[in-house]
Amino acid sequence: MFGHPANGETPEWHLLVFFSPSIIVLARVPGRGVRPEGLSSHECLMPSSSQPFMEQGRGGCGHTSLTMAIVIVVASVFLTSLAAACPIPCTCPISGSVVDCGGLHLLCLPSRLPDGVWLLELSHNNLSHLPVGTFQGLWGLRVLLLSHNILRDLSGGALGGLSFLEQLDLSHNQLAYLPPDFSATLGSLLRLDLSHNLLTSLDPSSLWRLGSLEQLDLSHNQLAELIAGVFGGLFRLHWLSLAGNQLQRVEGAALAVMPGLEVLSLAGNDISELEAEAFATLGALGLLSLVGNRLQHLEFKAVAGIRTAGTRLLLADNPWTCDCDLQRAFGKLGHLRHLRVVDLGNLTCTGPERLSGAVLSGVEAQLCAWLRLPLCWASRALCCSWWLWLC
Structure with a gap:
């Protein structure tokens, strides 16, 4: 098919065909090494020693004439799509749709990420930067995991x-801030995980x-x-966790425009005051x-507005200070049918010292005794009629 050399000798052809993970067809070239194409993704791996992809061809055969070398790559559109479906060195449990790196x-x-990828797993790597245009053209991508x-x-x-x-999922990274254009192309996003980063503030x-x-x-x-107004555009948000931060107070202006919010966690902060x-x-x-904060007193109006x-x-x-004010606040809460303190039995007193470690529900009746006693001495009827309102 290819003819013979002028000297009449038949050349020795070695045709190598690889269909996975890429398609390569090679003809041996005497005296040269050949590196298959399609393996450039290995450059993204951690540095390691490597050997030549293929040993050098045999030389010294005594030929002085030009050695013919023909490289033929034959791949149908179907096989080409298979080759692009799973980039090296990732795996693809569902060809073309799920790429696990x-x-x-x-x-x-x-x-060479496949255009039809639906889920892209990139967690537990050493990625420090995302180049501009990395995800351009991946219109089918629905889930991106970068934790x-x-x-x-x-x-x-x-993220364009x-x-x-x-x-x-961008959790467990080292993000210190979010750029103003962070959400510019994320209008369809339903779930965003930014937990376990280094964010100190949020730009609205x-x-x-x-x-x-x-x-x-x-x-x-x-x-x-x-x-x-930091959450000003989140009209459909129904679940928000701000747990484990360093918040010291909660202001209504920051939460003003989330009419559909159903679950709010502010646990594990430094909150000592709730705005009315x-x-x-x-x-x-x-x-x-509000578990695990620094609340000593409870502002009734702060929660009664719910x-x-x-x-x-x-x-x-x-660290509750178990005094008459606290008893009065929880007493009023008890009369609100739409609110319920589900862990009331776990609330313990830090102060005063004589009540330190006591369960609030067990000493609640004693907290306003000092206020009721003088009234009882003055007028038993007045005390019996009004002490609940005072305490």
Whole structure:
């Protein structure tokens, strides 16, 4: 088919065909090494020693004439799509739809991601940067998992081209801030996990375009305050966790525009004060956790503004000062049918010293005794009629 050399000798052809993970057809070239194409993604792996892909061809055969070498690559459109379905060194449990590159110690993203990928797993790697345009053209991508990397910066349109993304996991990275254009192309996002990062503040514009977001996890960062309107565009949000941050107070202006919020966790912060009616605008709130803060007193108006039927409050692990004011606040809460402190039996006193360690529900009746006693001496009828209102 190819003819013979002028000297009449028949050349020795070695045809090598690889169909997985890429398609390569090679003809032996005497005296030269051949490196298959399609393996460039290995450059994203952690550095390691490697040997030549193929040994050098045999030389010294005494030929002085030009050695013919013909490389023929034959691949149908079907086989080409198979080759592109799973980039090296990832695995693809569902060809073309799910690409698993997790736990491979990658330093950069694999090239030639299939256009039809639906779920892209990149967790547990060593990614520190996402180049601009990395995800351009991946219109089918719905789930992007980037947790447990060392990402520090997402600026410069790093998440561009993800207009149809529904779930984004950026937890356990080193993000210190979110750029103003963070949400520019994430209008379809439903779930966003930013937990376990280094965020110290939130720019309102960074979350403004997440109008479809339903769940937002900002737990275990270093947030010390919430700027008014920071959640301004999150009209459909129903689950928000701010647990494990450094918040010291809660202001209603920061939570004013989340009418559908059902679950709010503020556990494990440094909150010592609740602004009056801080939660009044949360008309759908069903669970509010203030566990593990620094609350010594409870501002009745701060929680009385919650008007959702069946709202549950979690208030344990706070350093409560068990005095008449606290007893009065919890006494009023007991008369609100739509609110219930579900962990009331776990609330313990830190002060005064004589009550330290006591369960609040066990000493509640004693907390206003000093106020009731003088009234009883003055007028038993007055005491018996009005002591509940005073305490």
